[in-house]
Amino acid sequence: MLTPANIKHFYIPDEQSIYLLSHKDAKKLKDWFKLCTEQLELLGYKDMIGKGAFGFAFAGTSSETVSKANDPEIIAHLQQQVFKFSRINLPQHVQDRFEEEAYMLSLVNHPRVPRLIEYQRIQKQSVLVMDRAEGEDLEKISLKYGPFPVHLVMNIAAQLADILLYLRGHQQQGQAKPIVHGDIKPSNIVFDETSETVGLIDWGSSVFAQIDQQGQFVGNNVMDLMSSDMQQTNARLGDVYFIGEDQLNGGLSSVRFDEQGLASTLYALASGQSSRFGHKVISPNSLGLPQELAKTLTAMMSDSPKSREQGGDYFINNMQFMKNLVLNENIHHPHISLIPTRVSPHNKEIDSVVYSSRKSFLRIEVYQAEQELRYIDDAQFDRYYKNYMQGMGDTEKAFIAAVSRLGKYPVVGGLAVRWEETGVFIDSSLNLYDAALQKSFEASLNNVVHFARAINRIGIFKCCMFNARDTLHIERNDETSPFMPDKSMQIPYELNAVSLTEHDSRMHSYFEDGDDPDELLTLPIQLMAVIRQLNSIHHTGCIIFESLPTHLKIHSDYKLLNHSLELEFKSLLKDVIDFIPTIEGLGISGFMKLPFKDTRFFTHQGQLPDKFYPKDPHQHT
Numbered sequence: 001m002l003t004p005a006n007i008k009h010f011y012i013p014d015e016q017s018i019y020l021l022s023h024k025d026a027k028k029l030k031d032w033f034k035l036c037t038e039q040l041e042l043l044g045y046k047d048m049i050g051k052g053a054f055g056f057a058f059a060g061t062s063s064e065t066v067s068k069a070n071d072p073e074i075i076a077h078l079q080q081q082v083f084k085f086s087r088i089n090l091p092q093h094v095q096d097r098f099e100e101e102a103y104m105l106s107l108v109n110h111p112r113v114p115r116l117i118e119y120q121r122i123q124k125q126s127v128l129v130m131d132r133a134e135g136e137d138l139e140k141i142s143l144k145y146g147p148f149p150v151h152l153v154m155n156i157a158a159q160l161a162d163i164l165l166y167l168r169g170h171q172q173q174g175q176a177k178p179i180v181h182g183d184i185k186p187s188n189i190v191f192d193e194t195s196e197t198v199g200l201i202d203w204g205s206s207v208f209a210q211i212d213q214q215g216q217f218v219g220n221n222v223m224d225l226m227s228s229d230m231q232q233t234n235a236r237l238g239d240v241y242f243i244g245e246d247q248l249n250g251g252l253s254s255v256r257f258d259e260q261g262l263a264s265t266l267y268a269l270a271s272g273q274s275s276r277f278g279h280k281v282i283s284p285n286s287l288g289l290p291q292e293l294a295k296t297l298t299a300m301m302s303d304s305p306k307s308r309e310q311g312g313d314y315f316i317n318n319m320q321f322m323k324n325l326v327l328n329e330n331i332h333h334p335h336i337s338l339i340p341t342r343v344s345p346h347n348k349e350i351d352s353v354v355y356s357s358r359k360s361f362l363r364i365e366v367y368q369a370e371q372e373l374r375y376i377d378d379a380q381f382d383r384y385y386k387n388y389m390q391g392m393g394d395t396e397k398a399f400i401a402a403v404s405r406l407g408k409y410p411v412v413g414g415l416a417v418r419w420e421e422t423g424v425f426i427d428s429s430l431n432l433y434d435a436a437l438q439k440s441f442e443a444s445l446n447n448v449v450h451f452a453r454a455i456n457r458i459g460i461f462k463c464c465m466f467n468a469r470d471t472l473h474i475e476r477n478d479e480t481s482p483f484m485p486d487k488s489m490q491i492p493y494e495l496n497a498v499s500l501t502e503h504d505s506r507m508h509s510y511f512e513d514g515d516d517p518d519e520l521l522t523l524p525i526q527l528m529a530v531i532r533q534l535n536s537i538h539h540t541g542c543i544i545f546e547s548l549p550t551h552l553k554i555h556s557d558y559k560l561l562n563h564s565l566e567l568e569f570k571s572l573l574k575d576v577i578d579f580i581p582t583i584e585g586l587g588i589s590g591f592m593k594l595p596f597k598d599t600r601f602f603t604h605q606g607q608l609p610d611k612f613y614p615k616d617p618h619q620h621t
Contacts (some may be wrong), residue, residue, distance in 0.1 A: 020353070020468050022475055022551045081117060084128040097204060098126035104179065104206035105130070110166050112159055113200050133199025135192035138269060142186055143408050146440035147272035150289060150613055151327045152196070156269065157293065158323035159198045160184070160262050161316060168213060168255040176218060178209035180253050183238035184261030186268055205236035211254040213313070241275040241401060242268070244301075244308070259312035263300035272443040274405045276301065278398030281454040282447065286608035288333055290325055292318075294612060328617035337442040338449045339600055341430045348433040349469060350410035355544055355555065355590060356403060356463035357518045362455070363391040399451035402444065403463055409441045410434050412557045414542055414592045417452050417461045423603045424452050427594045429540045430465070453605040464542035464557065464592050472554040474580060482581040483552045491543070491573040493558035500538060500561040520587025521547050527579040531591055534572045538562035543576070544590035547583060554580075561595075 084098075102119035105128075109115070114131035121127075138156070142148070148156075167179045182205030190199040210233070212218050235253040237243070244260025247253075264276035270287045271278070284297035296318075299311025392400070403415070413430040426449065432441055470492050474483045523531075523545065531543070541558035560569050 020471060020553065022473060024475070082114070082128075082130045082132040084130065095126055098128060101204045101206065102126075102128050105203045107170065107172075107179065108167070108203070110163055112163050112198055133190035133192075133201055134195070134197070135190045135199070137201075138186035138189045138191050138198075138265070139274065140187075141191055141193070142269055142272060142274075143405075143440060144437065146443035147287070148269045149329065150270075150331075151329055153266055153270050153289065154293065154323055154325065154327065155196055156189070156191070156198055157262075157266050157315075158319050160189070160200070160265075161319035163200055164255070164258050164262065165316060167258065168209070176212070178212055178218060178255050179206060180209045180235070180255060181206050181258050181261070182236050182247070182253070183243070184258055184265055185239050185242040186265055186274075189265065205238045207234045207236065207253050209255050210234060210252040211256075213255050213309075213316075215254075215309075241277070244276075245303070246305075246308075256309065256312055259300060259315065260308065263297050263311070263315075267297055267301065271447065272440065273398075273402065273447055274408075275398060275401035277394045277401055278447065278451055279394075280607065281395055281398065282450055282608050283610075285610040285612070288611050288613055290322070291612040292322055292325075296322075326617065327613075331614070331617055335439055335442070336446075338446050338602075339426060339428050339430070339442075341432055341438065341442055341445065343435050343438050344431060344433045345435075346433070347435075348410065350412065350433050351468040352407045352409060352411050352465055353468050353555070354404055354407035354463055354465050355542075355588075356400070356461065357516050357588075357590060358459070358461050359400065360518050361457065361459035362396040362400070362461070395451060395454050399448065399455060399461075402448045402451055405444050406441070406448070406463075407465060409437055409444070411441065412465050412467050413540075414462065414464045414557075414594055415448070416592070416594055417448075419452070419455060419457055419459050421458065423601055424449075424455075426452065426600045426602070428600075429594045449600075449602060450605075450608060453602050454607065456604060456606075462592060464544060464555075464590060466542060466544065466555045466557045468555070470556060472556075474552040474554075476550050476552075479549045479586075483547075483583060485577050485580050489577050491554065491556050491558065491576060493539075493541070493556075493560055493569070493573065495563055495566070496559055496561045499563035501564075516590075519589045521545060521583075521585055521589040522587075523589050524579065524582040524584070526582060527576065530572055530575045530579060534569070534576075535591070535593060537565050537569050537572070539569065540593055540595055542590060542592040544588065545583065546588050547586050549586065552580065552583065555590075 099119065099121070102116055105113075105116040106119075114133045116128065116130055118129040119126070120129075167181065170177050170179045181200065181203060183202060184200070188200065188202045190201055191197075192199075209218055233250055233252050235247055235251070235257065238247060238257075238261065240248060242261050242264040244257065244264065246260065247257045267276060267279055267284055267287075268274060270284070270289060271282050273282075279298075279301045284294045284301070285291075287294065289297070296311050296315050299307045300315060302308050302311065410433040411430055412433075413428065415430070416427040418425040418427075430445070432438060472485075472489060472491065474485050474489075476483050538561045539558060540561060542556065543558070544553075544555040546553040546555065558573075560566060
């Protein structure tokens with residue numbers, strides 16, 4: 001049996017829906033989780049709270065430790081610890097980052113930063129023991145509720161400003177030694193909804209600032225300033241969805257990095273987004289924030305370095321006053337959904353994955369890196385890696401990020417966005433399986449529309465949202481063998497609540513748009529013939545073939561609209577399975593069909609109009 005001494009050897013593989021793994025990998029993952037869970041529970045460990053690129057974390061402490069504590073306050077404190085483990089298969093230089101993280105966190109003593117308790121290195125693995133911040137991270141809360149109300153944005157802003165002031169005032173041995181967190185974003189901020197307090201976590205990108213807020217080198221003497229450490233950046237990259245231009249462009253680490261990350265975070269929370277890229281279209285001035293804060297955030301996210309610095313200075317110097325603005329929590333802005341969403345009356349276990357194609361026309365330039373990324377054939381690749389957005393402008397990046405955010409909800413269906421000279425046409429079929437998330441989902445969907453309206457080019461973009469739990473898997477021993485499906489394998493489908501005949505709605509599909517330049521898998525003629533026959537039957541949904549060297553995945557989401565053709569529809573789906581052995585080559589190929597009657601038209605609009613919080617909030621209830 002495991003003991004507290006050797007429990008630290010556990011690690012968890014990279015995060016991915018278990019329903020998208022091969023049978024072998026899924027079984028290994030399930031067995032590993034089962035072993036971890038059973039042994040950790042014996043020791044009192046429970047509630048895995050997060051995973052990342054370099055490690056994972058558990059909350060709790062051993063029952064033995066608790067039993068030795070007599071003071072109830074000590075017991076409560078012990079039970080709120082977090083154990084963060086490095087992945088045991090990481091190279092040594094990456095493992096070393098855990099030790100650096102522990103050191104930087106040990107220097108921080110602030111009530112809004114969970115403190116380091118202990119750092120240990122056990123053979124090739126590192127473990128950090130920290131206090132646990134109460135609540136959930138702000139990204140999860142944002143997905144639950146959508147755009148944050150003004151009073152919460154102001155409250156969070158004030159608390160983060162206080163942390164930044166503390167970090168830039170940090171000293172060692174009487175000398176200025178400012179600290180940069182380096183990765184401020186919603187998922188790194190834990191929020192307790194009861195007390196409305198924040199906790200800034202994940203210090204893996206933290207470093208000492210090389211430049212202070214005046215742009216001066218941070219050094220104690222001439223030798224420090226002449227050292228090579230001051231000639232090249234010591235900064236870590238952080239999340240490219242939230243870090244500012246200075247950090248993204250590899251500048252010397254500065255306290256300004258955290259100002260820009262904070263501005264991006266507040267903007268994302270206020271607008272219901274998961275990135276900073278859209279600030280020129282959905283500007284901070286359009287979010288109904290108090291004018292002073294909105295214009296400060298606009299400056300902090302400006303293209304002009306001077307404006308960013310002025311905005312940062314104003315924020316740090318005046319947030320203590322801005323937080324005292326009189327607000328009326330009864331003010332609610334009307335919620336309007338720009339695209340229809342069907343909300344299922346029944347909750348359903350959905351592991352949503354967004355598969356999007358035809359992204360190439362959104363790119364301004366083509367990078368060599370992008371060419372290489374085309375050959376990473378995994379439908380979840382876009383969910384975890386962001387390099388594919390190279391060559392896009394900020395508005396295009398914001399559009400892609402907004403579409404990706406939809407996959408964080410329990411939703412299936414699809415979108416087709418068609419840009420023409422006169423405006424934007426959007427066809428959709430979206431089915432949400434949690435009514436409590438409707439307002440948040442529709443707010444995220446509205447953001448997709450706003451960004452689509454701001455893109456001026458001729459072209460089309462399509463995305464399918466499928467349930468990974470419905471994905472079919474076929475494996476083979478090597479790349480030269482055919483994929484052989486099990487005889488009992490069936491492609492799932494649902495019947496629409498009411499049977500609709502063909503004349504009730506026109507349809508459109510991938511077939512109208514020709515071959516997709518972003519798809520690399522060419523399906524055999526026989527299989528394409530069956531899919532074309534399916535296309536002639538009144539239905540909505542998608543099918544995606546994802547061919548890997550020894551693993552074929554068939555993602556689908558089908559709803560039959562004309563019940564009278566069910567036997568033919570079912571027979572054709574069986575034919576699809578029968579022709580799977582004829583598939584050759586690697587890559588992805590997808591087909592989607594949407595009801596044309598749900599088309600919405602929008603004129604082009606480069607930026608939303610300004611909208612500020614009322615000067616006299618008590619006149620607006």
